[in-house]
Amino acid sequence: MIPKIILGKGARATRRLIGYLYGPGSANEHTDAHLVASWNGFAPDPGRSPHRNLKDVEDQLAAQLDQPVKMLGDKAPTTTVWHCPVRAAPEDPILTDAQWADIARRIVAAAGIAPDGDDEASRWVAVRHADDHIHIAATLVRQDGRRPRRDHDIRAVQREARTIEADLGLRRLNPGDGTAAKRPTSKEHFKAKRQGQDTTTREILRMRVRRAVAAASTETEFFAVLEATGVTVRPKTGPSGGVLGYSVALPGDLNKHGEPVWFSGSTLAGDLSLPKIRHRLTATTPEPAAARPADPWHQATAATERIPHHLTQGSDHIAQGQLVALGETLDLLPLTAPATARTELERAAALFERATRSRITADLDSTRVLRRSVQTILRTPTATRDGAG
Known part of the structure; x- marks a missing residue:
């Protein structure tokens, strides 16, 4: 079982997410979208509402989720939405709505979004629109106006997922150690698809940076190899002029403002930060010179x-x-x-x-x-x- 946490910003972040969850999906993959659980047990469900105008019920649900955020006015945080898809393995049995509801409650409790017995916790809903997964949507302001305490929520949610797998007899995944590279987002996949690419920009850059690290013997050579492979490099310098880090971009990969989309080395993978690369380049002592070089x-x-x-x-x-x-x-x-x-x-x-x-x-x-x-x-x-x- 794989949970993944995504944070959303903006005044309409909650409404956009609800619209996506109850919409057709990017390829009409959403079928029978409906609520399986919520913070109060009786939140409006656009998927099961007799109301003729689905958009009105979606507006109502988003407004109820956002009420604690709106109460703060100008003091509301920039990041207001906590989104967590939870997906079962392909070989797992199809779970019932009641089982998915219990999973959702355990996930939000583990994350600190809605601890057990906390009546003032953040508002949340769990929407199911496929046999194998749900989406949990929550707002990041509690009903008492405070922020939820979600320290290390990614690790906490993963630990709870491992326990759920054991309790329900699902496929058991290995506990992570926090060193895995960040996967491309759905937006990155859709962008690659629109551009006719099989691989996202993030994955292309990660491969080229890894090759440059493997091919280089010095930091100067590392940056030279990167640029030779068509990667645009932007060093990050400190007040003294020393290089503290770097970002990379692919020529032609632009955002909506026509600017290059930059990825820092550490966001491609933890071991591709400049300090980690420097360690790899200096950790190997030179080979002794041989009179007759071997093949x-x-x-x-x-x-x-x-x-x-x-x-x-x-x-x-x-x-x-x-x-x-x-x-x-x-x-x-x-x-x-x-x-x-x-x-x-x-x-x-x-x-x-x-x-x-x-x-x-x-x-x-x-x-x-x-x-x-x-x-x-x-x-x-x-x-x-x-x-x-």
Whole structure:
């Protein structure tokens, strides 16, 4: 069971969300939208109302949700909407409305939106318009005018989801460690679809930044490689002129104001922030100079064959370093592989990416042979790239 928290801003954020939940969806995928639970048990339900004008009932529901926000007037917060889709796994049984209602109550309680027994908590509703998921919509002002205490609500909701899975016999997901990369939003997916792209800008940039990290030996080289791949880079500098961070954009990817859509490295993935990249670039000591340089393909193959031994016999730090190095290898190999193998290698890199991120500090010094040999392969003259390696 996967919950995902989305925050909404603006004076009409609640009304827009209600309109979406009771509308046809982007591809007419919403069927039989109806309320399964609410803060008071008798909120107006546009999906089950005999009222002839659906919009009037949607207005009424949004107005009731927003009443505590409107009471604050100019003191109302900018972010007023808490939206949490909760989706079951494809192999899970179809749950009843009563089961989804109980799930919604547990989720809002865990998040701090509506703790059990708190009559002054935020107002919320849970709407179901498909067999496998619900949407919880809440306003971020309690009925007593205070803000809800939702400290670490993302982690709390995930923990509760794991408990719900066990209680209902649903597919059990592994607890997260907070290092997963942020997934593209629905708006980003729709934008990519409108532009005829199979991949969102966020995913394209994440792949190119990961490749630049894997290919570079220095910070200067990292930024140079990024720009060489067609990425626009905007460094973030401090008062002293030093670079503190960076943002990236794809040429031609613009917002409604005609401005580039920027992504900071840390929003692409936690391990792509500039401090984390600097650590990776400096954590590997240079290889000793050899009188007769070895063949890089043979070196990479031998180093890769030793990875299982490191995973089972080495420390956690060494094991994580091996996973990071293998992920970098998968990132770079598509650049030097024959066209027939490129698609599969790119898919492997995307699937393996999650294993390269962990709260365990990676020992990258133990991976210098693999990392340096793959970088050497990348720099090999094009004439030798015939797929034999």
